[in-house]
Amino acid sequence: MPPQRSAPVVSGPRPSRVARWCAGVAESHWFEVTIVVVIGVNAVMLGVETYPHPGSLGVLLRVLEWCFRAVFVVEIVIRVLAHGRRPQDFFRGGWNVFDFVVIAAAFIPGLHGDTAALRVIRMARVVRLVRFSPGLRTIVAALLRSLPGVGGFLALALVTLYVYGMVGWLIFAETYPDDYGTIGQSVVTLFVLLSLNTLPELVEQGMALSPWTLVYYVSYVLITVNLLLNILIAVVVNSMEEARRLEMTERMAVDEDGDGVPDHLDRIMISQRLDDMRTMLTELERDLRIGRDDGNPTRRT
Incomplete structure (x- = not known):
């Protein structure tokens, strides 16, 4: 499946020679491959900066950073000019807006040197690779579409954790104050228990206090780890199917020949x-x- 194209089909007055050339470049395969390679090299350079390096290498890395900025600026300019007399149409795409913000943010006054904000902006460039992969775009779209369902899941999970945290506080507060001394400690203990790594230790502690504590932990594992997490997976999978159908519908609506019929x-x-x-x-x-x-x-x- 080819990656999503960003260049438009210009309608209305005949576009200028510059707009036609920019549209051809933006639609070309070599242009996309070049940008992907540049983003990948930029990601490698960000990783290299985390290691100790001599001053000469630091100068080279700063020069490369400005080279990357120049390449990304030229990329955005070409993609904007490809829209001809309607450059504002470039900002109709969500990924286009993201690319523009990430590239333009590096030139905000006051962001220079090795500030944390500038490093975050530079790392955000790597996320631009998602635009060139239909599979990754589908996953990101599915995650965004699943936010309402995930919000409901989180509300239910918080209520469950709170109720079991209070019950755990009532049962174990005096015996195990480090784990259940307060409602906050109880919730943290139960949250860590979601990974099931601490389950044997907690069950052993509970059995030393009373065999009935096994009911507490078994019910908690069945309700939270099995039931709630499966609900979360179902929400994400359903959103992914919806995102895949939506992308297929948008792709089917493309009218490259401009005859008014998809x-x-x-x-x-x-x-x-x-x-x-x-x-x-x-x-x-x-x-x-x-x-x-x-x-x-x-x-x-």
Whole structure:
């Protein structure tokens, strides 16, 4: 599946030569590959900066940083100019806005040197790789679409943790104050228990106090770890299916030839016309009785 194109189909007045050239460049495969490689090299450079390095290497890294900025600025300019007389259409795409903000933020006055804000902005460039991968775009779109469902899940999880935290405080506060001394400590203990790594230790402590504490931990594991986490997975999977269908619908609505009919409908119409032509040829062949008998053609007129 090819990556999503950012260059538009310019309608209305004929675009200028510069706009046509920029649209051709923005639509080209080599342009996308170049930007992906530059983003990848930039990510490697960010990793290199985390290691101790001599001053000469620091100068080289600063020069490369400015080279990366120049390449990204040229990229954004080409993609904006590709929209011809309507450059504002560039900002209709969410990923286009993200690319513009990430590139422009590096030039905000006051962001220079090795400030934490500038480092965050530079690291955000790596996220731009998502735009070039349809699979990653689908995953990100699914995560965004799952936020309402995840919000409901978090509310239910918080209520569950609070109730079990209070019960744990009532049962274990005096015996194990480090784990259940307050409601906050109880909730933290139960939150860590979601990984099940501390389950044997906690069950052993509970059994030393009373065998009935096993009911507390078993019910907690069944409700939170199994039921709630499975609900979360179901919400994310459902959102991913919706995002995949939405992306497929948007891709089917592309009209690259500018005839006002989506390209997938054009292909369906062409296929139907070809089927009609085959049917007409078959009927014409039958009417004219075009065939071969013993290798000799016969025809009735």
